[in-house]
Amino acid sequence: MDDDQPAAGLLRRLRREADLSQRELAQATGLTQARIARVETGRSDLGVGALVRIAAVAGARVALLHADGSELPPMTGDAATDRAGRRFPAHLDLRHGDEDWWADEVRYTRRRPEFTFDRDRSVRDRGRATRGTASDHPVPYAGDSLAERAVERRRAAFRAAAAERERRLAEGWRPRPLPELLCTCPPACDVLLAAGERWAHVEECPCRCDVG
Incomplete structure (x- = not known):
């Protein structure tokens, strides 16, 4: 494979795996035969979307690998979004809005968000040193x-x-006993209480036990 034109060699490999001519591959993927020819001769590049479609026709799939050979998966499409339904910037670390929400002069004039993040890279780096780096944004x-x-x-x-x-x-351990409450309210106070008059006492009540 020519290192300067990797798409050319990849496309030829996939077409060989699929056992298809340029015209047949074009019909199967919605591309033009001319574009496939330009890519194979190194005169054009191949977009990721087109590469994914061609790989599927050849019974393969496109994947990114870490340096150690393990696969690098895409970020989830179900991750948390802001109130407008937009995804948060991929490089930021999200946390719930009740976890160390950022503080500035407008903090108490805004509704607390469901998710927040640190814009300051030095703050972000300190958090990662303590909590580690999450592999993805949280999914609600x-x-x-x-x-x-x-x-x-x-x-x-x-x-x-x-x-x-x-x-x-x-x-x-035994809890301290509560002091004995001696109530001397007359029955008339109970009548007021039953009528919904909370903490009500008749004038002649000598007790007035729940009036502080």
Whole structure:
């Protein structure tokens, strides 16, 4: 294969694998026979889309490889997008908007985004040194919104508090007993309470126990 014209050798290899003439390959891929001829003689290059179609006809597929020979997959098409439905720049690292959201003079005048990122490369590099570099942008899933994440954090906090209480009880800790509440409200206060008058007491009530 001519290193200066790799497309020419690749196209000839694929056409040989498919056992097709230039005209037959053109008909199978929607290209023109003239374009195929120009590529094979090194007078033109071959676009990625055309190469993918030709490879499929030959029973092959186009792939990129790392230096160690492992395949480099494309980024997912289901990754998170901004509010306008646009994909985020591929080189940036995304995180949820409730994770260390950037702060500046407009932070509190804008609605917190579902996903955010660091524009400053030095900040990005420090984050990668700590968290590593993700292979792709995150894909949103059910229960992944900021509101649902906030609910889950509260639930996790309640579960942790309950587990801590159980642990302390198992170690012999006993909660301090609550003081005895002596209520001397007359029945008339209960009537007001039943009528929806919260913390209501009749004038002659000597107790007024829930009025701070």
